[in-house]
Amino acid sequence: MQNGPVTNELLPVSAAIEGGVLSVGGAPLPRLAEEHGTPLVVYCERTIREAARAYREAAPDALLVYGTKAFPNVAILRLLAEEGFGADVSSGGELELARRAGIPGERIVVHGNNKGDDELAAAARLGALVAVDALDEIERAVAAGVRRALVRVTPGIEADTHEAIRTAHHGSKFGLPPHDAIAAIGALRDAGVDVEGVHVHIGSQLLHLRAAGMTVEWLALFSARCRAELDWTPRTIDLGGGLGVAHVPDEAPPSIAEFVAAVSGELARAWALERLEPPRLVLEPGRSLVGRAGVTVYRVGSIKRASEATTYVAVDGGLSDNPRPALYGARYAALLANRADEEPGEAYAVAGRHCESGDLLIERVPLPEPRRGDLLAIPATGAYTLAMGSNYNAVPRPAAVLVADGAARTIRRRETMDDLLALEQG
Ligand code: PLP
Numbered sequence: 001m002q003n004g005p006v007t008n009e010l011l012p013v014s015a016a017i018e019g020g021v022l023s024v025g026g027a028p029l030p031r032l033a034e035e036h037g038t039p040l041v042v043y044c045e046r047t048i049r050e051a052a053r054a055y056r057e058a059a060p061d062a063l064l065v066y067g068t069k070a071f072p073n074v075a076i077l078r079l080l081a082e083e084g085f086g087a088d089v090s091s092g093g094e095l096e097l098a099r100r101a102g103i104p105g106e107r108i109v110v111h112g113n114n115k116g117d118d119e120l121a122a123a124a125r126l127g128a129l130v131a132v133d134a135l136d137e138i139e140r141a142v143a144a145g146v147r148r149a150l151v152r153v154t155p156g157i158e159a160d161t162h163e164a165i166r167t168a169h170h171g172s173k174f175g176l177p178p179h180d181a182i183a184a185i186g187a188l189r190d191a192g193v194d195v196e197g198v199h200v201h202i203g204s205q206l207l208h209l210r211a212a213g214m215t216v217e218w219l220a221l222f223s224a225r226c227r228a229e230l231d232w233t234p235r236t237i238d239l240g241g242g243l244g245v246a247h248v249p250d251e252a253p254p255s256i257a258e259f260v261a262a263v264s265g266e267l268a269r270a271w272a273l274e275r276l277e278p279p280r281l282v283l284e285p286g287r288s289l290v291g292r293a294g295v296t297v298y299r300v301g302s303i304k305r306a307s308e309a310t311t312y313v314a315v316d317g318g319l320s321d322n323p324r325p326a327l328y329g330a331r332y333a334a335l336l337a338n339r340a341d342e343e344p345g346e347a348y349a350v351a352g353r354h355c356e357s358g359d360l361l362i363e364r365v366p367l368p369e370p371r372r373g374d375l376l377a378i379p380a381t382g383a384y385t386l387a388m389g390s391n392y393n394a395v396p397r398p399a400a401v402l403v404a405d406g407a408a409r410t411i412r413r414r415e416t417m418d419d420l421l422a423l424e425q426g
Contacts, residue, residue, distance in 0.1 A: 005344055005366060006335045007249045010379040012044030012293050014403075022337040022377055025403030029297050029337040032408055033375055036399050038299040039317035041386050043411070045079065045404035047293035051256060052083035055289075058260035059281060065109050067241040067286025068094045070383035075402060075411035076290065077101035088241070088284040092119040099126065109150070109199075109238065109282065113174050120144035131199045131238070132184055133175055142191045149188050150199040150238055153181040155218040157202055157211055174201070178222060186230055195232070197279060198222070201240025204287060204384075207253045209262040212242065216263055220270035227276070238282035239263055245291035247380040248331045256288060287383035294382020296322065296398075297337060300374040301353070311348050313370045318352015319359040320395045322378075322385040326358045334365045337375040342368035350376065354393050386412070394420055 008015070014025045021028045025044045032042055055064050065086040066077065072094050077087055078101045086107025087098035098108055105126030112119065113133045117140055123130050124145035131150045132141060141149065152175035170177070176184055181198070188195050202215050219237060227233045244253040254262070264281060271278055298315035305311045324330035334350060336342070344366035352359035361378065370376070389397045396415035401408040 005249075006333045006379055009246050010249065010292070010333055012047040012295065012379075013050055014044050014046045015295075015379075017340045020339050020341040022335065022340045024295055025408075026406035027403045027408050029295070029377060030375055032401060032403070033297050033299065033337075036401055036408070036410065037414060038297055038375070039315070039321050039398040040297045041321070041381065041398060041400040041412075042295045042297060042408070043076070043290070043382055043400060043402045044293045044295075045402050048076065048079060048290055049083060051285075051289045051292070052080055052085060054256035055260065055283065055285060056084055058257045059264060059283060062264075062281040062283055063107065063236075065107060065282065065284050066289060067284045068098060069387060070241075070286030071290050071294070071385075071387045071400075072097050073400065073411055074101045075409070077103060079402075080289065088286075092116065092122055095119065095122055095126070095128070109284065111152070111199075115140075117144055120146055129196065132188065135176070135180055135184055135187075138184060138187050138191070141188075142193060147193060149193050149195050150197050150236065151181050151184045151188070151195060152176065152199040152201075153178060153219075153222065155200060155202075155215055155222070157215055157218065175199075178225070181222075182226060182229055185226065185232060189230075189232065195234075197234030197236030197238065197282075199238040199240065199282075201284070202242055204242055205244040206242045207244045207251060209254055209259065212239070212259070212263050213266045215239070216266040217270045220267075220274045220276065223271075223276055223279075224274040233276055234279055235277075236282055237267065237279045238284065241284040241286045241288070243285060243288040245287055245380055245383070247291075248333050253288075256285075259288075289383075291383035292380055294380070294385065294400075296378045296381040296385065298376045298378070300336075300370050300372055300376050303370055303372065311346065312351045313348045313367070313376065314351045314353060315361070315376055316353055317395075317398060318361055319354040319356060319390070320352075320392050321389045321398050322361060322381060323388050323390070324384055325361055326356070327388070332362050332365075332378050332380065334362055334367065334376055334378050336368060336370060337377040339368055339374065340377075345369055350378075354395070356392070391415075391420060396420060 108128035156170040399414035
């Protein structure tokens, strides 16, 4: 698939090109590459704040929590807390980051299909809301002292996204089928736990509103069933995250305002139809807060014509900082950050540096003829990239900086060889 040239919608809102140089937040990327090295993930503060404010404006009464897994980072959690966000966490590690960022327990939702007893106890100590995900979690949650819960239910809706990031279909490893969810709500309440409501996350990188609307409608029917069977209705409806971002020009997600208006409008309509008390809404956006804000800057190394059809441009990162192309066939666009005003010519394959043929960041992207030492920028890489990175081939993971007003602040330092060697024994 041929990626088109980079459009403004793929770049952070503060991106600008002057004299052929791409800058983000007033900071030229070649300067940042010089000062911080490459690969480097550059986050635009304004893009994150604008996205957070769009959620806040569209859903002023909702509890908004950042889907921390998109990029677990204390500075980003703090920034979002300033915008009124809490955190959705899915491990003890993410919970600890949220705690370090000063997020209070009442604004933390704890997820996970296999929570450890220690993770349940940590959630209970903070007074966080625990999304119960399995029948055998109930006893352990009660023993750990959990007092506030949601029950995660799987409505059996197939979201129109990659199967690896689809989560509410029949047979999903997450959540409970409706019958078991009702049993879980009953058992938790019998044990004295305040079941505040239900949780659904239908999938990630959603580009259409249909599945979200259907899910809300389904939840109203499920809530009516809970009323009939348990004499209980949810006070809270947590719809998870899911809104997609554009990584290539032909992806056109709804805006945050459109997405929230669609789900909250459907919530009001479907709840009224079932004569249910209007619930509190919880939203857990991850990608739509930080995805567009991040640009990864790589240094171009070897350039190789492998066949009549393919010329590889190899960069100094890849699988270790962004496994999404290898995992889900994710597509990206790219541009040369130091020659951004030059017309693209031939299409190139952007290869990572790892010993894996699948380490291909982009199959085909038109670029001005790249040279060793150029800076290749891949936009829309703020979510599920570094967060899913690894040390494959003993490659240290890159740094991340947050930029605003021409200044860059390191929010995650570059790993060193010493960091890797520190784990070795014997
Ligand atoms: N909430 C839950 C339970 C999730 O599993 C996820 C992502 O997988 C999110 C929120 C964040 O989703 P997204 O980044 O698509 O907004």
